[in-house]
Amino acid sequence: MLQIEEESVDASPPASVPPQVELILSALETGRHRAADQRDGRRQRYRVRGRLRLFSDAPHVKPWTVYTRDVDARGLGFVTPHRLPLGYGGLIELPHPDGGMMTITCTLFRCRQAAPGWYEGAVYFNREQPEFAGDLDDGREAAQGVQAR
Numbered sequence: 001m002l003q004i005e006e007e008s009v010d011a012s013p014p015a016s017v018p019p020q021v022e023l024i025l026s027a028l029e030t031g032r033h034r035a036a037d038q039r040d041g042r043r044q045r046y047r048v049r050g051r052l053r054l055f056s057d058a059p060h061v062k063p064w065t066v067y068t069r070d071v072d073a074r075g076l077g078f079v080t081p082h083r084l085p086l087g088y089g090g091l092i093e094l095p096h097p098d099g100g101m102m103t104i105t106c107t108l109f110r111c112r113q114a115a116p117g118w119y120e121g122a123v124y125f126n127r128e129q130p131e132f133a134g135d136l137d138d139g140r141e142a143a144q145g146v147q148a149r
Helices: 019-030 140-147
Strands: 049-054 063-074 077-078 089-095 101-115 118-125
Touching: 019 063, 019 077, 019 089, 019 101, 049 101
Parallel strands: none
Antiparallel strands: 049 063, 049 089, 063 077, 077 118, 089 101, 101 118
């Protein structure tokens, strides 16, 4: 099982994903969890580290770390080492494609085991996010914005 060390609560989330996570994401892209043909919109690859805070979480609980797979204006796919409860609303904090950070209200609608100790999930945004409707540079611009913080 791959272990990823969690960052502290007050640390800014790095935009890039660790090599171990990249390996899991690549395997999912080629494996049985690929469901691009089932989606209405066009998902784009967007690989950044984000934080998910569910409204059901206790105030003292730190946000869940997620590593995004892909995104469109309506939602995003991710992997995480955490099994998350389905159907809960929350806030996801991500690097903005143009730099800086953004917080989006979302709802968790999928979280299933993808590999030992890893879960593949998805959230839908409660409102469309036009910044994810155009072409992205795979999160590289967002990474530059986060690293500048």
